[in-house]
Amino acid sequence: MSGHGAPQAQPTDCHDLRVAVVAASWHDVVMGGLLAGADRALADHRVEAPVVVRVPGTFELPVVAAALAKEGFDAVVALGVVIRGGTPHFEYVCSAATDGLNRVALDHGVPVGFGVLTCDTEEQALDRAGLEGSAEDKGYEATAAALATAGTLKRIKRHFQG
Template sequence: MSGAGAPQQQPVDSRGLRVAVVAASWHDQVMDGLLAGAERALEAFGVEEPLVVRVPGTFELPVVASALAAEGYDAVVALGVVIRGGTPHFEYVCSAATDGLTRVALDHTVAVGFGVLTCDDEQQALDRAGLEGSREDKGYEATAAALLTARTLAQVRRGRDA
């Protein structure tokens, strides 16, 4: 985990965008950090009244993200964490979440913020969760990316330069 090469995502006025955050419930400490990072980004970008929805786990993120996209949300931020164990379960859940969220973005032409941590151990997740002492704030980053993409999509739909 280097974080090197990450783009500078300066907040831009995103008032008027309908934004939903769908977050898994596993790993309370990591998820609390990811959600707090998302909330910081939403505030910095001026998003008013975002919807926050919780689901049991990362596997459930795509179906709820799809339902939110179908309801007309401009951006859906998906937050979750999967920590490698001793079985192939890690690969199945990571693949299903990644493929499912990609499908949501493409099928609905909606911005989807990918804030799913796929880590070898709990410390890696904590280092990315945006908590005090964390090296990265993936909840903020995923939300900022979704908002910037939603604004670009709005410009494309209006026929203006992106």
């Protein structure tokens, strides 16, 4: 299982963070699970009034994540799924989404939770989507990671600002 060795972090109070979730629309069932996982993490961390924005597909995640980061959100969570097919499309979309979301985080200094599933089969995606019977909950994990990183960045800023 790919989740082996994941850190065991307890939810923290993030009520003071502005958080946005940008989610692709392809693969309804998988995306429903990822969004539900993100919602659980946001609730567990006491995030108030998160903004959720939908985009057509995973390729569109970076540009909208960048717009949200520019609007002053403390964290952005990107959720999507790409399932391998018989053409190089899989590699192009996965690379563009990964590189683009990394660029958003670095260019804007805003943590971007990487909840993009890059799977060989639909079964693998379903097993990571946080659905009943899934082995993993990547929507929850990506959201919790973004929130933890946003908290760390706030602590760093407070420490060095006096």
